[in-house]
Amino acid sequence: MIEREFDRQARDQALRLQRFFLAQWVYGITYVVIAVTWATGAYIGSLGMALSHYGFGVATQAVFFVMFRTNFNLRFKDPSLTSPQIIVALLLQTYLLAMVGPIRGIILAAYCLILLFGVFQLSRIAYLAHAAFALACYGGLIILNQQLDIYPQTLSIALLEWFVLACFMLWLTILGSYIRELGERLQRRHSTLQQHQQSLRSMMDELQNLATTDVLTGLPNRRHFLDEAQRRMTLQRDGQTLGLALIDLDHFKRINDLYGHSAGDEVLQGFARIARANLRGEDMVARFGGEEFVLLLSNCDLSSLQHCVERIRLNLARTSFPSLPDEVYCTLSAGLCLIQPEDSLELRISQADEALYRAKAGGRNCSQTHQDAYA
Numbered sequence: 001m002i003e004r005e006f007d008r009q010a011r012d013q014a015l016r017l018q019r020f021f022l023a024q025w026v027y028g029i030t031y032v033v034i035a036v037t038w039a040t041g042a043y044i045g046s047l048g049m050a051l052s053h054y055g056f057g058v059a060t061q062a063v064f065f066v067m068f069r070t071n072f073n074l075r076f077k078d079p080s081l082t083s084p085q086i087i088v089a090l091l092l093q094t095y096l097l098a099m100v101g102p103i104r105g106i107i108l109a110a111y112c113l114i115l116l117f118g119v120f121q122l123s124r125i126a127y128l129a130h131a132a133f134a135l136a137c138y139g140g141l142i143i144l145n146q147q148l149d150i151y152p153q154t155l156s157i158a159l160l161e162w163f164v165l166a167c168f169m170l171w172l173t174i175l176g177s178y179i180r181e182l183g184e185r186l187q188r189r190h191s192t193l194q195q196h197q198q199s200l201r202s203m204m205d206e207l208q209n210l211a212t213t214d215v216l217t218g219l220p221n222r223r224h225f226l227d228e229a230q231r232r233m234t235l236q237r238d239g240q241t242l243g244l245a246l247i248d249l250d251h252f253k254r255i256n257d258l259y260g261h262s263a264g265d266e267v268l269q270g271f272a273r274i275a276r277a278n279l280r281g282e283d284m285v286a287r288f289g290g291e292e293f294v295l296l297l298s299n300c301d302l303s304s305l306q307h308c309v310e311r312i313r314l315n316l317a318r319t320s321f322p323s324l325p326d327e328v329y330c331t332l333s334a335g336l337c338l339i340q341p342e343d344s345l346e347l348r349i350s351q352a353d354e355a356l357y358r359a360k361a362g363g364r365n366c367s368q369t370h371q372d373a374y375a
């Protein structure tokens with residue numbers, strides 16, 4: 001669990017770094033633009049100012065890089081540091097705009113490019129706040145330019161540029177909302193699909209359970225027993241034997257007739273409980289049908305099989321059931337035999353059945369072993 005969480009965190013960090021490197025491409029292109037504007041004389045500042053763009057750019061990005069590499073970013077509410085990265089980029093962009101007088105209009109579009117990075121990460125309100133911040137930056141620059149006369153500008157043109165920028169931002173906001181809604185819809189669909197998958201899986205489990213379990217006693221049913229016995233026989237090694245016991249509750253019809261069907265049910269459940277309590281984890285008890293049960297003991301010789309069945313017989317004979325009068329006890333009869341690897345399961349079951357018949361005929365409340373089991 002912790003490992004999975006660790007993997008997820010590493011994956012998220014890798015994704016954040018990837019996004020960071022993508023942003024570095026924008027910085028790289030900006031550096032080229034600065035060099036070209038300087039070389040062509042469009043840059044109105046000094047060489048030192050031109051170089052300061054590179055200085056600020058590299059320094060701020062180095063800080064972000066170190067934060068991502070040292071996992072320092074994980075201490076923040078938004079570990080992607082989307083907002084600080086966008087704000088730094090907007091400020092650097094405004095500084096650049098202040099210095100590229102004649103081509104300011106073209107470079108203005110970079111505000112939108114920067115804000116694109118927040119489309120998926122920021123909430124609608126936060127996104128609008130960042131767009132407003134960008135407009136405020138450029139508005140501030142217009143006012144500053146007007147006051148200090150850094151570069152000759154026609155106020156009406158500057159305001160028109162600001163207005164066009166605001167329109168682009170609005171368009172970007174609408175696009176951002178649309179993309180975000182698409183993402184959310186996709187996410188919702190994905191989680192609905194996951195829920196469907198989960199309920200389908202649990203329905204399949206339930207179906208599997210229903211198909212293999214007897215509802216009344218919670219024991220495996222006849223079909224499951226036969227499959228499981230067959231499977232265990234294929235795993236049997238030479239010389240190993242499985243113990244098979246067919247068990248039938250004595251005069252069970254009388255219990256039903258005298259004390260009611262629910263009393264009979266209680267006895268069946270009681271037998272299941274006793275049998276389970278007297279078996280090892282690797283042994284199996286199943287309801288074979290009606291008041292008939294079957295035991296399959298792993299790696300077991302005749303004497304262990306007889307002892308085990310005897311233990312269960314005595315336990316049942318001593319158990320009093322709330323639905324039955326105090327002096328009424330239930331007994332069982334059993335037919336036993338051993339299964340060897342090459343045996344036919346069907347034949348062994350019929351031999352156990354034949355031994356069970358003898359136990360019933362011999363007075364009940366006892367077990368008989370098929371003579372082949374002694375061979």
Ligand SMILES: Nc1nc2c(ncn2[C@@H]2O[C@H](COP(=O)(O)OP(=O)(O)OP(=O)(O)O)[C@@H](O)[C@H]2O)c(=O)[nH]1
Pocket residue numbers: 216248249250251252253254256260261262263264265268289290291360
């Ligand atoms: N309460 C209850 N009775 C069941 C259930 N399944 C089968 N029975 C009853 O078990 C009884 C089995 O009766 P019989 O086959 O005549 O056997 P018996 O009365 O145990 O007699 P012997 O086997 O000869 O000792 C029938 O009355 C069935 O109705 C069940 O799930 N619940």
